[in-house]
Amino acid sequence: QETPVTSSLGKLQYQDIDMSDASAMLRMRQTEEYQKLCRELRVSVNTAVLRKLAPPSAKDSQDRPDTPASLSSRPGSPTNGSVTGAASPHDYEFENVYLGDKQLRPLAAALSVDKRLRSLSLLGVGMFDSGMVALCSILRRSPLLEILDISSNRFSTQGAQACVALAQSAPKMRQVTAKDTALDPEFAERRGLPVTVTAARLELQAVLAPRQAAIDAAEAAAAQRVAMQQLQQQQQLQQHRHEQLRQKQHMEEDSGSPMAGSQPVRPQTAGPQKRPSYGAW
Numbered sequence: 491q492e493t494p495v496t497s498s499l500g501k502l503q504y505q506d507i508d509m510s511d512a513s514a515m516l517r518m519r520q521t522e523e524y525q526k527l528c529r530e531l532r533v534s535v536n537t538a539v540l541r542k543l544a545p546p547s548a549k550d551s552q553d554r555p556d557t558p559a560s561l562s563s564r565p566g567s568p569t570n571g572s573v574t575g576a577a578s579p580h581d582y583e584f585e586n587v588y589l590g591d592k593q594l595r596p597l598a599a600a601l602s603v604d605k606r607l608r609s610l611s612l613l614g615v616g617m618f619d620s621g622m623v624a625l626c627s628i629l630r631r632s633p634l635l636e637i638l639d640i641s642s643n644r645f646s647t648q649g650a651q652a653c654v655a656l657a658q659s660a661p662k663m664r665q666v667t668a669k670d671t672a673l674d675p676e677f678a679e680r681r682g683l684p685v686t687v688t689a690a691r692l693e694l695q696a697v698l699a700p701r702q703a704a705i706d707a708a709e710a711a712a713a714q715r716v717a718m719q720q721l722q723q724q725q726q727l728q729q730h731r732h733e734q735l736r737q738k739q740h741m742e743e744d745s746g747s748p749m750a751g752s753q754p755v756r757p758q759t760a761g762p763q764k765r766p767s768y769g770a771w
Contacts, residue, residue, distance in 0.1 A: 514545040520600040521545065527596030538587045539597055580606045585613040585639075591621030598628035609637035622649030626656035635660050639667040646672050646683065650690035657697045664701040666694060 509515065521543045528535045582601060589597065594617060601607055610629075617625070622645040629635060640653070650672050657663050670677055672687045673694065 511546065516604060517543050517545040520603045523603050524596050524600035527599050531592065531596060533592045533596060536587070536589060536593055536597075539584070539589070539593070539600075542582075542584065542587075543600060580604055581609045582607065583611040584615060585611050587615055589615040589617070589621075591616075591618050591624070594621035595624040595628070598625045602628050602631040605632065606634055607632040608634055609639075610635070611639040612643070613639050614642035617643040617645060617649075619645045619648040621645070623652040626652040629656055630659045632660065634662055636662050637665045637667075638663065640673075641667055641669040641671060643671055647686045647690065650687050650694075654690050654694045654697065657694055662701075664698055664705055666698060 521540065524539060524543060525535060527533075584597075589612075594615075601610065607629075612625075617640065622640070622643070626649075629638075638653075638656075643649075653666060653668075653673065657666065666673070668674055672678055672681075672683055673691045675688075675691065677683075678687050678691070
């Protein structure tokens with residue numbers, strides 16, 4: 491039997507959700523997973539998280555005539571915590587939303603429902619070691635995760651090592667932004683953090699650097715192929731225009747039309763006729 495999705499923001503009945511919208515169904519599942527984990531862990535739900543995960547209603551889908559029903563927004567564009575479409579990788583952003591370590595486990599469980607998760611920003615969410623460990627252990631279920639922003643959080647050695655383990659298990663991860671954290675060399679030096687943190691940072695760089703270099707090389711090769719194709723198209727266009735001009739000149743010559751620099755032909759007038767000689771008679 492279907493039960494309504496409830497939150498502190500009010501009740502969202504299933505009949506209010508566009509069932510043909512795949513992204514709306516995904517976010518509904520994520521909301522249910524988040525609320526279920528909060529109940530199990532005896533943690534109060536975070537209203538900011540519910541706003542970002544809340545599925546759009548059927549009326550919201552009708553108000554977007556330029557967007558297909560299977561997409562919640564244009565593919566590839568960040569959507570402030572919302573997904574970018576069921577057929578494309580998804581980006582999530584929870585910047586400066588205070589969560590604390592207790593919220594990280596239910597949130598990570600909800601995000602792991604989306605197998606198309608591509609990037610996640612958790613800048614300044616009040617995350618310490620236990621939250622970082624829980625987050626990284628659950629995000630291993632996301633095979634397409636590429637970018638993670640954990641800046642301005644206060645984890646230490648355990649959190650740094652958990653981030654390294656996540657990078658090793660996530661084959662597509664290529665970028666971890668960690669400014670103003672233990673993984674930031676300036677921050678670690680300023681705070682006098684142990685060498686284990688430095689070792690974790692160097693190990694993380696060793697994992698991510700080859701992947702980013704391979705991506706940069708592939709993008710450079712693709713850009714070069716595009717430039718070569720454009721050059722070939724321009725050369726073909728110039729050749730085609732030259733051929734058209736040459737054909738036009740041949741047609742003018744064949745039709746006998748005067749060309750530039752030619753003199754007009756004057757008609758010849760009849761000269762004086764020679765009288766017959768009488769001696770011939």
